[in-house]
Amino acid sequence: MKNLTIYLSMLFCGMVVLSSCHGEKEPPPPLTYTGENPRVQDPLSPEDSQKHIQLPEGFKAELYAAEPNIINPIAFTWDERGRLWVVQSKDYPHGLANDVGGDRITICEDTNGDGRADKFTDYATDQNLTTGITLVKGGAIVSQAPNMVFLEDTDGDDKMDKRTVLFEGFGTWDTHAGPSNLRYGVDNMIWGSVGYSGFENQFRGKPVEFKMGVYKFTKDGSYFEPVGQFNNNTWGLGFNENFEIFGSTANNNHCCYVGIPLKHYDYLNKMPSWAINADFIQGHYEITPVDTIPLQQVDVRGGYTAASGANFYTARNYPEEYRNQMYVCEPTGHLVHIAKIVKDGAGYKEVDGGNIFASTDAWTAPVFAETGPDGNLWVADWYNPVIQHNPDKRGMDNQIWNADKGEGNAHLNKLRDYGHGRIYVITHEDGDDPDITSLDPKDDESLLEALESDNMFWRTTAQRLIVENKKVSLIPDLINMAGNNEVDKSGLNTGALHALWTLKGLGALDGSNAAANEVVTKALNSSSYGVNRAALALLPATKESSEILAQSGLLSSTDPQIKLAAVLRAGELPESNALYTEIEKLSKDEASTSDKWINAAIKIYFRELNFQEVDPSSVVMLVPSAEEKKSTWNYTTDKPADNWMKSEFDDSDWKMGTAKFGGDNMKQVNTPWSSSDIWMRQEVLVSDEITEPVIKIAHDDDYEIYVNGQLLISETGSSEAYKYIKLDSEKGGLFKKGKNIIAVHCANTGGNQHIDMGIGKVGKIKADVTFVLNTVNQEMAYDKKTLHATAGQTVEIVLNNKDQMSHNLVVIQPGSLDTFGAMVDGFLKNPEAEKMGYVPKSRYVLGATDMLTPGVTGSVIFKLPDTPGIYPYVCTFPGHWRMMQGVIVVTALGSYISEDKEALKISAMGGGGSHDFLKFFGVADGEILSEGGKNTFIYTENSMELGTLIPTTDVLLLSNNKPLDKNTRNTIINRVNAGDMNLLIYHPSTWYNWEDWPEYNKTLVGGGSRSHEDLQEFEVRVVKPDHPIMKGVPSKFRIVDELYRWEKDPEAEIEVLAVSRGLKSGEEYPTVWIVKHPKAKIVGNTLGHDERAHGHKAYQTILKNSVNWVEK
Structure with a gap:
């Protein structure tokens, strides 16, 4: 009843959105059903299904093509003749194993002008897992995971006769998470999206790994660039008319914006917290279906769980409010959604625009929508009752999917349909017939006119034809077009934008054509944002360009989106004083730094490293700030010599003052500072290595900090409150054990002023x-x-x-x-x-x-x-x-501290990776070894803490693969060599963990492991049954664990007590042994990965016998 109420309300909302002004309308044909569990609607004819489609007032859905000519359409595009090319994907989702694929690419034509395709030519047949298509000279580039392929027609007969793999690398383990949405970009590159099956290859000598999102590549496949990283299965890519990048993901992120391409973060190994590449800008969760039947959805019920496509309407047949908006298909909701894109600072956000297409036919499944050559939106209807891909156990009423996994990670379902498919064209009553219906690559005048078409399809197609056919004779005309500064009522100058990128494609902006370069410079002052943006991208990477940009005014534009594009381009240009000054101004402009996009772009410009503000509770202070204790500095307000930050500099004539330094109106100031600048020095002693230094700083304004004469960090701006900034290990290397000179310079650029700082290192909130x-x-x-x-x-x-x-x-x-x-x-x-x-x-x-x-x-x-x-x-x-x-x-916690002060004291060291150390080697083993309070057992994962325990430890249990500090290492060796402490060395500690401590494996372990077999069952055999450690242990037993390939050191003397044999490999390795040490008793044991070992009776017996043996 609850679901019924929800869907009835959705039905009402959808009716209001789609049908409020249609008046009386003939009811659609009735629906019929087959079966009971599940009860499945029967398919409708194309004409009857068409009557179930609801659209906003003034719109109509016209059928262009359907079965038997078109089946399972998954993507489409058009050629320069206006012909529709459709990918029919009958192999999806299980077709990976086919020797001959079942997919085909079909060219559809309307030869008699009645709006219905009547000629169908199969360009390519027997294809496999084809999910995306775009056209280039000579044929089609298609995505066929794991490959990107060029299907070429070498003789012009509309039949593919040559197949070339451009590159490979797309994952195939999940067929609904591969490459899709191919399209020709305004930058003359091929763009696409990929889901979580991911991508991995190497281009131009560099490895490229990409999880999911949108990317671009050259037409010859020699270069590949990830552009936008999304957060789940990506099946949408779109450009607006300013050539900004958007996308969609299947699961609850149906609207994404790529504001800063990933290339801008190439200088970082890991993106810091301030970094932003793609923003998920969806403005709502719900979809508004018009069907009364509960939707067949798994993950995001009532929302976007199979969102596909992110194309914009980029023509002029529709009313203004529909233009340059994004259209997202949701096949499980049987609809095409209008994602209204509105400005939001330097980025965008989405507002729910309702639907432009929705059906009450449960088979209707829009999967792709794009603006066609006629200026209308075209829709591919997969027409299938089964949309859900993944095997899944979660149920719902009348569930149509199941958990039976097949190839391509798709569930097996006999209800999947391979006999239907439709293509619709959404027209508006006020729409006009297209001015262009075909382009001839030889007709230069028509190509130039098409560059100024009001339909982005024809503009992009004309650009492609000019570039592909190397029509350099058109360069003067293109320069004139690019110099045109007229804009339409939407602020667009699309002709100039495409002319600029066409010049780029023809090579006219390589510096050889002064007029072409000059028009790019002039375009920086265009009244069109899109032209500004194109000009910025096309500025040559020269010092002259840096000066031009600095003087252009774009960096101080009141339009934050222009400012963002300008700052990003500035970061790619050579440095100049003027450019630096402009960016520095921005870094102090609150309106700029408060915008997440511009703030990130500024940090990119300055190549800010992965500085990360840390939790103060995790910081161990080494050089205290005034907040911790009295901190005295030598200081001066008179400009010192240039070597003032060097260790050898003599600051004996400087004054002494106690931090905090600042103006009279600042809180907690201990030493007044009112001049423009202050220089400070302090000598500090450092006893330990600082691998991750943390700067604690409160400053107003700009500061720089040096350690032993080397720059540690510098920042502009101000922060009244203390902030903690973690630096990398390279900066940590500036510190040395012993005496260090910390030198600070702070400059007041206006207003309040203060400075105080401290230095710490990253600790960790210790988890029990x-x-x-x-x-x-x-x-x-x-x-x-x-x-x-x-x-x-x-x-x-x-x-x-x-x-x-x-x-x-x-x-x-x-x-x-x-x-x-x-x-x-x-x-x-x-x-x-x-x-x-x-x-x-x-x-x-x-x-x-x-x-x-x-x-x-x-x-x-x-x-x-x-x-x-x-x-x-x-x-x-x-x-x-x-x-x-x-x-x-x-x-409730029970300790393992014995009441007997004379009890055996066992200290245990765990920690590292790949194991739950505390649970198994601490809690589980500790409970056994404590013997109900007979012994004291203390577990730690802190190396220094272990060092303090060792002097009073009788038995040390090592079960760690994390490093031990040098002092603790020496303490262990010394105490063992003196015969004052015995050892149990278990599982992870029997490995060759530490190359810088060879003595450990040679003298304490007696060897080591460098690999292990898979976690699985194997057999353990006792070879020394009379040894006390083997008392009560079965002669043979099986255990699920990691079989370590442990090898004896050639110089070590050991006695093997038990061996293990792989049931699959048949290989045998030592498992339990004793090391013949002259002073101490040492037991090694490679068992103990998880609860299947620690809970094993034989393991527990060996553990208990071992401690008893070393104790005696």
Whole structure:
């Protein structure tokens, strides 16, 4: 009943949007159904289905082509003759194994002018997994994962006769997450999108890896560039008439904007928190279907779960409000949505524009919509009852999908249809017949006229034909066109924009044609933003261009989008004083720095490294600021010598003052400073290496900090509050053990002034217990559904997202699951939900990871309440929380401290990667080794803490692969060599972990492992049954673990007690051994990956016997 109410309300809304002014209308033909579970609607004829389509007032959907001529249309485009080229994808989604593919590309023509295709020519047949198409000279470039292919017609008979693979690298494991939406770009490149199957290859000697999003490449396939990184399955790419880049993703991000292409971040290994490449600008969650039947949706029910396409309407047949808006298909909702794009600072945001096309026919499945040569929007209707791709167990009433996995990661379904397909044309009653119906590549005058067409299709096609046919004779005409400064009422000058890019394509902007370069410079002053943007992109990378840009006024434009484009281009041009000055002004302009796009562009210009503000609680201060303790500096306000920051500089005649330095009107100032500049120096002692220095700084205005004469950091602007900035390890290398000279210069550029700073290093909020979880690929689950912790503990959960969808992990209070889940469901309708990781503000939330895109690792640290209980954790991505759950079983903490002061003291070291160290080597093994209070067991993952424990330790259990500090290493060696401490070396510590500590493996471990077999069952055989460590251990047993390929060091003396044999490989390796050390007893054991080892009776017996043996 609840679903019925929702869908009836949606029906009403859709009717209002689409039919409010149509008046009385003949009812559509009735629908009939077959079957019971599921009950499936029967297909309609093209003519009857057409009557179920609803459109806004004044619009009409006309049928252009249908079965049997067109089946399963997935993409289309047009050639210069105005002919429609349709990709019929009958192989999708299971066709990967076919020797001869079932896809075809068909050219459709209307030869009698009745608006219906009547001639069909198969350009290419027997193709496989064809998902995108664009036309170039000589044929079609098509995406056929794993390849990008050129299907060429060498003799002009409209038949492909040559196939060339341009490049490979697209993933094929999931066929609905591959390449799609190919199109010819205004920049004369080929553009496309790719889903989470991803891309990996090498171009021009450099590896290219790309998870998902939009990209571009050269027509010959020699160059590939990722442009926009999206966060889930991407099946949409679109350009507006200013050639700005947009896209869509299938799952709840139906509108994306690429404001800063990824190339601008190439100087960074990892994008910092301030960086932004693509923004998810959707303004709403819900779709507004007009069907009364519950939609067949899995993940984002009632929203966009299969969004495809992101094309703009770029002609003039439709009313103004429909132009330059984005049209997104949602086949599961049987509709084409209008995503209204409006300016938002230097970026954009989407406003819900309703639908331009929606059907009550449950088979209607729009998958692609694009502006055609006639100035109308054309729609590919997949026409199929089965749209859902993924196998999935989650159910709904009358569910049509299932969990039976087939090829291409698609569920097997006999209801998938391979006999229908339709192409519609959406016309408007006030639309005109096109001025252009065909272009002849030999007709130069027509090509030039087409560059100024009011239809972007003809402009782009004319540009392509001129460039491909190298019509350099048209360069003078193109220069004249590019110099035209007239704009239409929308502020567009599309002819000039295309003329500029055509000049680029002809090579006229390589510096050989002064007039062409001059027109680019003049275009910077155009009244059209799109022309400004094109001119900026086409400025040659010369010093002259830097000066031109600095003087152009674009960097100080009142239009933030022009400013963004100008700053980004400035970052690609050679440096000049004038250009630097202009950018520096921007960096102090609050209106600019408060815009996330411009702020990022400014940081890119300055090549700001991955500075990251850190949590103050995680910082260990080494050089205190005034906030920690009294901090005294030598200082001067008179400009010193140029070497003032050097260690050897003599500052004995400087004054002494206590931080904070600043004006009289500033708080907590201890030493007045009123001049324009101040220079400060302080000598500090550093006892440890600083790998990740953290600057704690409060400043007004610009400052620079030096360490031992080398620049550590400099910033402009001001910050009254202290901020913490983490620097990289290269900066950490400027510090040395012992004496260091810290030198600071601060300049007041106006207004208030103050300076204080301190230096720390990154510590870590120490977690009492750390759990490492993975999302299970394609199962909508975490790999661990039950965790164990203790009341009052600080818990860290690391989540590795190994699924192909976004996930997070949110820990909530006991008993709040259903209430919190309802909050999550309601919160999804909030336009800000996605930006907030779909985590509503709630007192139930104890902690949450970020929403993690596929392949990303995140973590959350939180403190458990003191109350034991069952604490749920869930994923709050739309539709996930009911299935994706787990619990933390929180119990009261029992220590392993013996009341017997003479008890055996066991210290254990864990930590590193690939294991849950605390859970297994700490909690599980600790419980065994403590023997109910007989022994004291202390576990740590802190190397320095271990160093303090070792002097009083009788037995040391090493089970770590994280490094040990040098002092702790020496303490271990010395104590073992003295015979004062015995060793148990387990699992990860039997590895060759540390190349800089060879003594460890040679003298303590007796060898090591460099690899292991897969985690699986193998056989352990005891070879020394009479040894005390093997007492009570079965002569043979099987265990699920990692079989380490452990090898003895040639110089070591060991006695092997047990060996393991791979059941598949048959290979045998030592598993338990003793090292014959002259002073100490040492036991090595490679077992212990997870609970299947630590919970094994034989493992526990060996562990207990080992500690008893070394004790004696």
